[in-house]
Amino acid sequence: MYGAFETHLTDTLAAIEAAGLTKRERVITTPQGAQIGVTTAADGVLNFCANNYLGLADEASVVAAAHAGLDAYGFGMASVRFICGTQAPHTDLEARLSEFLGTHDTILFSSCFDANGGVFEALFGPEDAIISDELNHASLIDGIRLSKAARYRYRNADMADLAAQLEAAASARFKVIVTDGVFSMDGAYAPLREICDLADAHGALVLVDDSHAVGFVGGGGRGTPELFGVAERVDILTGTLGKALGGASGGYVSGHQAIVDLLRQRARPYLFSNSVAPSVVAGSLAALDLVAGSADARARLVANTELFRALMAEAGFDLDPFAGVASDAVRPTGVPPHPITPVMFPGEEGARLAGRIADHMLRESGVYVIPFSFPVVPRGKARIRVQLSAAHSSDDVRACVAAFVAARAAASGHSLSDIGIPFT
Numbered sequence: 093m094y095g096a097f098e099t100h101l102t103d104t105l106a107a108i109e110a111a112g113l114t115k116r117e118r119v120i121t122t123p124q125g126a127q128i129g130v131t132t133a134a135d136g137v138l139n140f141c142a143n144n145y146l147g148l149a150d151e152a153s154v155v156a157a158a159h160a161g162l163d164a165y166g167f168g169m170a171s172v173r174f175i176c177g178t179q180a181p182h183t184d185l186e187a188r189l190s191e192f193l194g195t196h197d198t199i200l201f202s203s204c205f206d207a208n209g210g211v212f213e214a215l216f217g218p219e220d221a222i223i224s225d226e227l228n229h230a231s232l233i234d235g236i237r238l239s240k241a242a243r244y245r246y247r248n249a250d251m252a253d254l255a256a257q258l259e260a261a262a263s264a265r266f267k268v269i270v271t272d273g274v275f276s277m278d279g280a281y282a283p284l285r286e287i288c289d290l291a292d293a294h295g296a297l298v299l300v301d302d303s304h305a306v307g308f309v310g311g312g313g314r315g316t317p318e319l320f321g322v323a324e325r326v327d328i329l330t331g332t333l334g335k336a337l338g339g340a341s342g343g344y345v346s347g348h349q350a351i352v353d354l355l356r357q358r359a360r361p362y363l364f365s366n367s368v369a370p371s372v373v374a375g376s377l378a379a380l381d382l383v384a385g386s387a388d389a390r391a392r393l394v395a396n397t398e399l400f401r402a403l404m405a406e407a408g409f410d411l412d413p414f415a416g417v418a419s420d421a422v423r424p425t426g427v428p429p430h431p432i433t434p435v436m437f438p439g440e441e442g443a444r445l446a447g448r449i450a451d452h453m454l455r456e457s458g459v460y461v462i463p464f465s466f467p468v469v470p471r472g473k474a475r476i477r478v479q480l481s482a483a484h485s486s487d488d489v490r491a492c493v494a495a496f497v498a499a500r501a502a503a504s505g506h507s508l509s510d511i512g513i514p515f516t
């Protein structure tokens with residue numbers, strides 16, 4: 093039987109390749125950091141595409157804590173939490189996360205993908221309605237699909253459409269609005285204040301997935317609810333340990349006591365998947381300690397982001413993913429820019445140009461960035477997504493900008509002035 097199936101698979105792979113959508117993985121030869129080694133380049137390269145926002149992925153005290161956790165608690169648990177997979181560090185980490193986030197309790201999952209995969213089915217039934225932003229992360233979309241609740245989708249950050257969907261869902265027993273705290277392709281914050289206002293007006297709960305914010309957004313690094321002053325009004329928070337909080341693995345749901353209590357009884361990825369490894373938990377605890385006291389790193393991250401944006405704007409690059417898009421989305425103002433910075437290459441030829449520029453930057457300047465095009469982002473809205481880190485020096489940031497400028501100059505031989513890319 094496999095023969096026909098294999099033909100089907102290789103046809104599918106060929107179609108992906110023909111569409112230019114094959115994802116190839118670069119092999120890194122060093123720990124994750126601002127500077128990394130890759131097998132395709134002789135020298136180290138500057139990394140601008142990790143979610144290592146606070147630079148903790150190779151932080152000495154985090155690594156040391158993970159070593160100590162390995163020595164004290166062994167390599168693995170070989171069990172789920174409720175059978176015999178819970179050690180002191182697991183409950184410590186849950187308590188520390190609750191304290192940090194200002195919530196009642198927290199439940200740990202192997203990943204945020206699992207947290208989002210388990211939270212909806214366990215909490216909401218066919219009488220309920222889930223109202224979800226169209227740009228929410230894939231794991232939220234999948235988790236929502238697994239529940240039997242009625243599903244409503246609203247246009248990205250569009251509060252008039254959210255209100256309309258809440259109206260449409262008015263007869264549901266319970267309603268929950270679901271949003272990413274930060275939309276990862278645009279580096280755009282969800283308008284949480286307006287969302288919480290609508291939730292109050294319509295008697296809905298609010299769930300925020302703060303994976304791209306926890307640890308570094310808000311004065312204390314507590315994420316988008318802190319940034320917008322709505323921490324008390326968000327009922328359910330999900331997030332990852334795999335980005336700013338050390339970058340290893342693990343995710344969580346945090347919130348009211350009864351929500352977490354029921355998830356421990358009912359969430360399937362919690363009940364049926366192995367515990368997070370003790371060394372990872374120990375390292376994450378150390379990362380969380382650093383984050384709670386790391387106002388300096390957060391300030392460095394904001395400064396790097398602002399420097400990059402200023403220099404790129406000065407060099408004539410387009411950093412606005414929403415230019416020319418008709419939309420009623422609410423984009424919060426008066427907040428620091430998010431370290432995700434999309435460098436836009438709009439138009440028909442944009443995808444190819446973004447790819448060429450990213451290639452040139454790695455090859456000629458040793459700067460590692462990733463281009464994104466349709467279907468990951470809308471057609472005609474190709475971009476290179478740059479992610480700043482507190483681990484970058486200001487010289488690193490300047491080197492990244494210089495690499496963009498050099499790559500654009502090299503690409504200018506290809507008659508790109510046709511498509512509105514300015515040259516300097």
Ligand SMILES: *Cc1c(COP(=O)(O)O)cnc(C)c1O
Nearest residue numbers: 203204205229301303332334343
């Ligand atoms: C990265 C991310 C996830 C997945 O987190 P993992 O812990 O890696 O599974 C989920 N939601 C959002 C919004 C993310 O950005």
